[in-house]
Amino acid sequence: MRKDLTLKKHIPRTKLATKDGLRSMLAQYGMVYVKPTRGSQGRGVMKMEKRKAKPKYSYQLGLKKSTFTTYTAAYRAIHKDMKGKRYLVQKGIRLLKHKSRPFDIRLMVQRAPQGGWEATGTVGRAAHPRKIVTNGSQGGTIYSTVHLLKKYAGPARRKRLLKQMDRLALRTAKLLRRTSPGIKELGLDFAIDGKLKPWILEVNTVPDPCPFSLLADQTMLRRIVRYGKAYGKTYSLKCKKAKRGK
Structure with a gap:
């Protein structure tokens, strides 16, 4: 789909949710969604934000919300919730x-x-x-x-x-x-x-x-x-x- 120039304009940038990949996407977009490569019905989807104010990082999974002062601490927590599965990080679109x-x-x-x-x-x-x-x-x-x-x-x-x-x-x-x-x-x-x-x-x-x-x-x-x-x-x-x- 990303090779189609028309569709590409309407697909949020996505990459593998490695430690460096997630860090770079957060730096660029401020808010991202982290989702399993294989999942359905919204299970396992996390939202992560990098803010100017402290605590600098926040993320949410289901009803659980967490904040962190460092990226290392934030990634450690989110990586634990990945439970060894492959995840993608997607540019966050602020929905209506x-x-x-x-x-x-x-x-x-x-x-x-x-x-x-x-x-x-x-x-x-x-x-x-x-x-x-x-x-x-x-x-x-x-x-x-x-x-x-x-x-x-x-x-x-x-x-x-x-x-x-x-x-x-x-x-x-x-x-x-x-x-x-x-x-x-x-x-x-x-x-x-x-x-x-x-x-x-x-x-x-x-x-x-x-x-x-x-x-x-x-x-x-x-x-x-x-x-x-x-x-x-x-x-x-x-x-x-x-x-x-x-």
């Missing part, structure tokens, strides 16, 4: 917020029954009040995309943004299908920054459409299920921890 809670947008793309790729739905996910990840399985709250974006953009600007996200998602799907021709669906997680630029945070090859079942309007869910059925996929649609936004 709803009721002081960061949110992102999940966008589904699927193979259409008539052939080709189609963007079949978007849903907004706001983080648990005391967590950094937006996943429903981590206590996130589900909202319609329009509900979350209307504070930041009028109808015309929202429409342009959503079309841009659709184009990026479809471009991603077509690119990945070249090397993985069996792919039938993807779930892309988009961060939207303060300038309303969309960033691709994650690309999920086994997306769970459960959050769509919590929307008042079930049109997108019905389409997702229908398209999935056409290529032999069924969904449980059981949201155990996600909440419906009010």
Whole structure:
């Protein structure tokens, strides 16, 4: 994906979370996310910041928040939480917020029954009040995309943004299908920054459409299920921890 010049502009810089790699990314961006190379549903994702004020370093994993005066101490703690697994460090994108809670947008793309790729739905996910990840399985709250974006953009600007996200998602799907021709669906997680630029945070090859079942309007869910059925996929649609936004 990073070789595609269009997509590259919308993918946060990422490198292996070695001691030196994490230090250099913190120095450059001030805030980063540290995430397992193999993970799902937001498990194991950490947020780390370098601040001008003391204590200079802070990081959060789940509900646990820690601060440190030196980078060595901070890395020692975060390395312990990695539990010997490979992690990546990603440039931190400061997400838009709803009721002081960061949110992102999940966008589904699927193979259409008539052939080709189609963007079949978007849903907004706001983080648990005391967590950094937006996943429903981590206590996130589900909202319609329009509900979350209307504070930041009028109808015309929202429409342009959503079309841009659709184009990026479809471009991603077509690119990945070249090397993985069996792919039938993807779930892309988009961060939207303060300038309303969309960033691709994650690309999920086994997306769970459960959050769509919590929307008042079930049109997108019905389409997702229908398209999935056409290529032999069924969904449980059981949201155990996600909440419906009010």
